[in-house]
Amino acid sequence: MSGHHVTTTINGDSVEFVCEPQESLLDVLRNHLGLTGAKEGCGTGDCGACSIELDGRLVCSCLVLGAEAEGRKIRTIEGMAKGDKLHPLQKKFLEHAALQCGICTPGFLVAARALLERTPNPTETQVRYWLAGNLCRCTGYDKIVRAVLATAVEMKQEKRHAA
Amino acid sequence: MPLEGDIAQRKTTFKQIGTRPIRPDGVDKVTGRARFGADASAPGMLIGKVLRSPHAHARIRKINTAKAEALAGVKAVVTRDDFKDRNDALRDVLVNCMARDKALYDGHAVAAVAATTAAIADKALKLIVVDYEVLPHVTDVDEAMKPGAPILDKTMFTNNVEPKPTKPSNVASRCEFALGDIKAGFAKADVVVERSFKTEATHQGYIEPHACLANLGPDGQGEIWVCTQGHYMIRNTCADLLGLDISKLRVTASEIGGGFGGKTTVFIEPVALALSRKSGRPVKMVMTRNEVFRATGPTSSTSMRIKVGTTRDGRITAAEADLRYQGGAFPGSPVELGAMTAFACYDLENVKAVGYDVITNRPKQAAYRAPGAPMAAFAVESVIDELAKKIRMDPVDFRLKNAAKQGTKSAYGPTFGPIGLIQTLEAIKAHPNYRAPLGPNQGRGLASGFWFNFAGQTCTTLNVNLDGTVALAVGTPDIGGSRASMCLMAAEELGIGYEQVRTIVADTSSLGYNDVTDGSRVTFASGLATIMAAREVIKKMCARAAKTWGISADAVTWEDGQAKPAGSNAGNFKPMSFKEIAAASHSTGGPLAGHHEINADGAGVSFATHLCDVEVDPETGYTRVLRYTIAQDAGKAIHPSYVEGQFQGGAAQGIGWALNEEYIYGKDGRLQNAGFLDYRIPVASDCPMIDTIIVEVANPKHPYGVRGVGETSIVPPMGAIANAVSAAIGVRMLELPMSPPRIVHALDSRLKKAAD
Amino acid sequence: MARVMLGGTLKSLAGNTPVLEVDAKTIREVLDRVGEVYPSLLPILDRVAVAVDGQIYRNQWFAAVKPDSEVFILPPMAGG
Numbered sequence: 001m002s003g004h005h006v007t008t009t010i011n012g013d014s015v016e017f018v019c020e021p022q023e024s025l026l027d028v029l030r031n032h033l034g035l036t037g038a039k040e041g042c043g044t045g046d047c048g049a050c051s052i053e054l055d056g057r058l059v060c061s062c063l064v065l066g067a068e069a070e071g072r073k074i075r076t077i078e079g080m081a082k083g084d085k086l087h088p089l090q091k092k093f094l095e096h097a098a099l100q101c102g103i104c105t106p107g108f109l110v111a112a113r114a115l116l117e118r119t120p121n122p123t124e125t126q127v128r129y130w131l132a133g134n135l136c137r138c139t140g141y142d143k144i145v146r147a148v149l150a151t152a153v154e155m156k157q158e159k160r161h162a163a
Numbered sequence: 164m165p166l167e168g169d170i171a172q173r174k175t176t177f178k179q180i181g182t183r184p185i186r187p188d189g190v191d192k193v194t195g196r197a198r199f200g201a202d203a204s205a206p207g208m209l210i211g212k213v214l215r216s217p218h219a220h221a222r223i224r225k226i227n228t229a230k231a232e233a234l235a236g237v238k239a240v241v242t243r244d245d246f247k248d249r250n251d252a253l254r255d256v257l258v259n260c261m262a263r264d265k266a267l268y269d270g271h272a273v274a275a276v277a278a279t280t281a282a283i284a285d286k287a288l289k290l291i292v293v294d295y296e297v298l299p300h301v302t303d304v305d306e307a308m309k310p311g312a313p314i315l316d317k318t319m320f321t322n323n324v325e326p327k328p329t330k331p332s333n334v335a336s337r338c339e340f341a342l343g344d345i346k347a348g349f350a351k352a353d354v355v356v357e358r359s360f361k362t363e364a365t366h367q368g369y370i371e372p373h374a375c376l377a378n379l380g381p382d383g384q385g386e387i388w389v390c391t392q393g394h395y396m397i398r399n400t401c402a403d404l405l406g407l408d409i410s411k412l413r414v415t416a417s418e419i420g421g422g423f424g425g426k427t428t429v430f431i432e433p434v435a436l437a438l439s440r441k442s443g444r445p446v447k448m449v450m451t452r453n454e455v456f457r458a459t460g461p462t463s464s465t466s467m468r469i470k471v472g473t474t475r476d477g478r479i480t481a482a483e484a485d486l487r488y489q490g491g492a493f494p495g496s497p498v499e500l501g502a503m504t505a506f507a508c509y510d511l512e513n514v515k516a517v518g519y520d521v522i523t524n525r526p527k528q529a530a531y532r533a534p535g536a537p538m539a540a541f542a543v544e545s546v547i548d549e550l551a552k553k554i555r556m557d558p559v560d561f562r563l564k565n566a567a568k569q570g571t572k573s574a575y576g577p578t579f580g581p582i583g584l585i586q587t588l589e590a591i592k593a594h595p596n597y598r599a600p601l602g603p604n605q606g607r608g609l610a611s612g613f614w615f616n617f618a619g620q621t622c623t624t625l626n627v628n629l630d631g632t633v634a635l636a637v638g639t640p641d642i643g644g645s646r647a648s649m650c651l652m653a654a655e656e657l658g659i660g661y662e663q664v665r666t667i668v669a670d671t672s673s674l675g676y677n678d679v680t681d682g683s684r685v686t687f688a689s690g691l692a693t694i695m696a697a698r699e700v701i702k703k704m705c706a707r708a709a710k711t712w713g714i715s716a717d718a719v720t721w722e723d724g725q726a727k728p729a730g731s732n733a734g735n736f737k738p739m740s741f742k743e744i745a746a747a748s749h750s751t752g753g754p755l756a757g758h759h760e761i762n763a764d765g766a767g768v769s770f771a772t773h774l775c776d777v778e779v780d781p782e783t784g785y786t787r788v789l790r791y792t793i794a795q796d797a798g799k800a801i802h803p804s805y806v807e808g809q810f811q812g813g814a815a816q817g818i819g820w821a822l823n824e825e826y827i828y829g830k831d832g833r834l835q836n837a838g839f840l841d842y843r844i845p846v847a848s849d850c851p852m853i854d855t856i857i858v859e860v861a862n863p864k865h866p867y868g869v870r871g872v873g874e875t876s877i878v879p880p881m882g883a884i885a886n887a888v889s890a891a892i893g894v895r896m897l898e899l900p901m902s903p904p905r906i907v908h909a910l911d912s913r914l915k916k917a918a919d
Numbered sequence: 920m921a922r923v924m925l926g927g928t929l930k931s932l933a934g935n936t937p938v939l940e941v942d943a944k945t946i947r948e949v950l951d952r953v954g955e956v957y958p959s960l961l962p963i964l965d966r967v968a969v970a971v972d973g974q975i976y977r978n979q980w981f982a983a984v985k986p987d988s989e990v991f992i993l994p995p996m997a998g999g
Contacts, residue, residue, distance in 0.1 A: 322932075336928060339931065340926060499994050502927065503927065503993075534997070577991050579973060580974070681997060682998025874999060
C-alpha cells in the first residue's frame, strides 16, 4: 500500500496529508484531518451533505479523490464562520429554524454561500434549483429557501451600508 | 395519581411558550461542530463491515471465514455462530441483525468483519465463502398471500382465523375492528364507491446512515456511541442479545441525522459490540446508503380494498376496509394500526376494518412516521373524495358533515375527548389556497388524517447551578429541535430566561430509562416531566426561602420567578429571586435539583387536513405541486417554528411517497434502486412553499395543552395529492407512487377507453 | 361493573367475545379478570394498550377504572 503525499490549502491553512489512492477527499477530510463537518449521506454524489468548494467550485467531496486536492484551495463548513462571527447564512438558518436534525445543514450552507457569491439576488426558483443537489428530509425546504432569500436581502443591505 | 392534581395547575397564559428563540444546539449545527453518529473515533479503532446476502431467499448451508480471518489486518469475523439463538420475542430482532439458517431478503446480514482499515475490511468480506441453496422468493403482498406462494416460514400458521389453518402461510395474522352493522349501513346508502388500491414500500430516507462506535471489554463492560432514536432501547436490546448486564453497557446518543421511526430498532449495534468483544478493540460501523436501503426498515407495501356508502345529502352510512400490509420477512407490519386509523376521521355508526399481516422476502419493516396510517388514509380519502364528487358536495363540507368530534365513538373503539379535526377543515376552507384559480391540467385535492400519538416511559432531571442557570437532562434524543422546547418549558415554569437553561440528552448511565423518541412523544412526555421537575425545584426553593425568613413553607408562594410571602400575615420580606435562592443554596441545605419520572399517557390524538394543487404534464406524466397548505391541531405549539417544520417535513415526505418514491424489486427479488439517484426523494425544486396553520385545541392531559405533532403530518398528503392528480387528469389514481409512467399509463387507458 | 371490550387481534384471540362486565377498580384488576376469563390472552395482556373512557394507557396498572367506565383493550401500539 503506497500513499500519496498531498499538499493543499483548507480554509486558508496549509495542510499536508498522506492518503491511499482510492480514498475520497471526503474520507480524507473526515478520517485523516478531523474535519467532520462535511457528512457522508450517500457516497455517490446524490445528497450533497459532503458539499465543499474546490478552487471556488461547489463539489461533492465524496466524488473527488483525496489525491486531487494537491495544490488546490478547499473551503469547508469549518471555515465559514470567522472566529466567533457567524456568516449571515448561518445566522439566518438559525433565525428561520431552517434545520431540524442538522445533518444536511453544512452542505446546504456551503452550497448556498456558493450561490450567493455568484448570484447575490436570486429568485426563489433560482434558490430551489441551485439547492436541488442537496437533500433535506426534515424540513420540506420551505424554511431553508426562506433563510437563503432573507440572507440575500440582508447582505445587500449590509453592502449598501458599507458603501 | 398525583399527576391529575398537578395537571389541574394548567397554564393558559405564557411569557415564553409560543416564542421562537434560537435552538440551543443551533450554532454547533451550522458550524459543522455537532457530532453525529459517524463523527466519533477512538484510539485503536477498527472498521467493521457486513457481508450481505445477494439472494432474496436462500438456505445458508455453510459459511467459511478462514480466508478472511487469515488476511493481515483482520481482527475479528462474526457470523450466526457468535450470537446465541433464542426463542423469545427478541428472536426476530436477532435474526434480522444476523441471518441464521436462511437469508430472508436481499441485503440480509450473513457475516461481519472488523479490520484495521475500511479497505482491508472490504477485501475480507470478499474472502468469506457462503454456500447458499437458493430458494423461491416472493416480494409482492398479493402474490405472497396466494395459495402456492413460496412459504418463508413453514412453522407459521395464520393467527386469529377460524377454523384454525392446517397449512403454513405467509399471512401471520388477521385483525378486525368493527362497529355497528355494515350490511345494514350499506343498505341505507344512496351511493356506494368501492375501490382497490396499492402502495409501494417507501423508506424514511434519513440523510444520516446508521453509524455506531462500540467498545466492549472482556469484563463485559462496554460503551456505544450511536445515532438512534432511543439509546435506552439500544442498551437493553444489545445487553439482552449479547448476554450482558444492563448496567455494564453505557450508551450515548450522538446527534441524530433524521430517523422518522427508522432508528427505533437495532441493526449494526449488536454486531459492532460482538466484533469489539472478539477483537478486544473499539469498532466503528457506518452503513453505506446501499445498505440503508436494502437492510434497514422501510415501511410496508400494501394492497387495500375500501368501500364507503353515503346518502344523497352526504351522511356516510357504512365504511369497510380490507388491508393487506407486508412487513418484510418477519411478522409485525403496522396493519393493525392501519385498520384502527383508517376511518378515525369520521363519525360512523357502521364500520369494519380487517387487516392481514403478511411476510415476504423483503427487509423487516420499521416504523415510519405514523406507521400504518398513511397508506390506509390514502385509500380512504380517495374514496371519500370520489363520493363527494358523486353527490356533488364540496369535499370539505362532506368531511365536515361526517367529521369526528368530541364525543364521537372512534372506529377503533374509544370515545374521543376534545379534538380539532373540524377546526382544521374550517381553516382549510377559509384559506386563499382553497379559492385560488386553477388552469388547464391542474387539479386540487384535500385529505384529512389522524394519528394517536404516544407518551410512555420518561425520566428527567433538572439541576440548578449556583449562578442561577439550569442544567436539564432528558433521555430522549433530540430529533427535530426538542431541546429548544424543553428549555422553553423549563424557563416558563421557573420564571427565568430561555438562555439560562441548557438541555442535554443524557447517556444511559446518567439518567433513568426513557422510551425511544417515537410516537410524537417527546415534547409531550419529556416536556411534562420537565415541567414537573421544575415544579419540584420551585417547591424546594420556596422551602429554602421560608427557612431563610423563618416562616412556614406553606406561607411562601412562587410568582414570576420569585419566592414571596403568601400574604401580609406571612410577614414582610423582600421576595427572593430564583438566582438569589440558587446562589445561597449551598448554605441553605445543599444543591437544588428536581427530578421527575413518569409513565406518561394522554399525548393527545391529533388530526390534520392538507390541501394541495398540482399540475400534471399530460405528455410526460410529470406532476408539479403548485400550492400546499396544512392545518393541524398541535394542542399548544411550544416553539411554533419547529411545529411548522414538522408539518412541512411530513408534507414533503408525503409528496415523495405520492409521486416518486418506491422500492423496485427485480424478478430476482433484489432491490433495483438502492440509492438516492434511483430512489428519488423530493428536492428543493420539487416543492413549493408549504403554508401552515397551527390549530390549538388544548390537550387536557398536558399542563400547557401540548399534543404530539411529529407524525400526523404524513397521514394526509398521499390522499390529498392523489385527489389533486385525479382531478387534474380526470382519471382516478389507485396506486402509489403516481410516478410519470403510471400517470402516462392511466392517461393512455383513458384514451383507449374513449376510443373503444 | 365496568364494560370491557376487546379490539382487533385480541377479539379474535378471545373467540370474538362480546362485551365483558367486570368488577375492577384499576387497569391491573381489569387485566387480571380478562386473563381469568380468556387464558388465551395471557401472553399478550402485559403489552396491551387500555383505553378507559376514551383515554389510552400503556403499562398503567393503577389507572383508575370507575364502575360505569367503558374500557377497551387494544393491541400493543407504537409510533415512529
